[in-house]
Amino acid sequence: MSIDPSISSAVEITDEEMRSIQEAIMKRYGIDFFNYEPKSFKRRLQRIYRKFNFTSSFDLWSRTLKDKDFVHDFINEVSVGLTSLFRDxxxxxxxxxxxxxxxxxxxxxxxxxxxxxxxxxxxxxxxxxxxxxxxxxxxxxxxxxxxxxxxxxxxxxxxxxxxxxxxxxxxxxxxxxxxxxxxxxxxxxxxxxxxxxxxxxxxxxxxxxxxxxxxxxxxxxxxxxxxxxxxxxxxxxxxxxxxxxxxxxxxxxxxxxxxxxxxxxxxxxxxxxxxxxxxxxxx
Structure with a gap:
């Protein structure tokens, strides 16, 4: 998927928008993201905005509720890990x-x-x-x-x-x-x-x-x-x-x-x- 260059690399997300997305995920799929540290979770949401070309929290909120398969993409982006063989x-x-x-x-x-x-x-x-x-x-x-x-x-x-x-x-x-x-x-x-x-x-x-x-x-x-x-x-x-x-x-x-x-x-x-x-x- 290509990323629209017109979308800001640092989309602003309010606390209210973040909570509405967390609520949508919880109500639709029973998955609790309320316990994520807010600043970290917002950074992960910004990553999702850029990858999927969302221009507003409504776009993400709507996709979350309407597309039952999107939750897998959402989780995979939020939970990106860092690891290596014999790290440390x-x-x-x-x-x-x-x-x-x-x-x-x-x-x-x-x-x-x-x-x-x-x-x-x-x-x-x-x-x-x-x-x-x-x-x-x-x-x-x-x-x-x-x-x-x-x-x-x-x-x-x-x-x-x-x-x-x-x-x-x-x-x-x-x-x-x-x-x-x-x-x-x-x-x-x-x-x-x-x-x-x-x-x-x-x-x-x-x-x-x-x-x-x-x-x-x-x-x-x-x-x-x-x-x-x-x-x-x-x-x-x-x-x-x-x-x-x-x-x-x-x-x-x-x-x-x-x-x-x-x-x-x-x-x-x-x-x-x-x-x-x-x-x-x-x-």
Missing amino acids: PEFWQTFKNVCKEHFSDQYRMNVWHAGCSSGEEIYTSAIVWDDLGFTGKVKSIATDISSNALKTAESGKIIQAKLTEYERNLKLYNATSKLDKYFTEGQDEIIFKPKFLDKVTFRNSNLIMEDYGENQYDIIFCRNVLIYFDGPAKEKVIEKIYKALKPGGFLIIGFLDSMLSYLDDERFEYYDLRQRIFRKNNN
């Missing part, structure tokens, strides 16, 4: 040591990747499991609100243009590792080998609205997922995560997450603050 290699070295210390190679682990985006975090953790001899012994669920991101993650495909960066990250994590152990080469992409994804279930999910039970997971990744959420939404998600973790289970957050004030020491131990690793207290 030092973290993954530390994480590997944590798993080696606390989970034996005979242990059956349950892991949740909340906000898995296009899948690089899943592939990275699968390589760590392989290093530890855990392959086939870790059952993971990978969730995201974006259907496009989930399709990419489940396909295992990464564009060739990222190969050099990812090889460099992998070497920083483990100098002896090679990508060709884990990926096959396609025409314009590399493809993560299916055997490393056998125990991963991909599912579309709204993090705010779903319930993930109690004492289900040994590890929950929620890295840089909540940076666009407001305070009450962060607290709501943290409470869900707390319940979903097994006693002694680990929560991993991102370096960009401003969540420390929500991780009180009654619920979580600051296991490794530098690497943003927290542990559920055995209360």
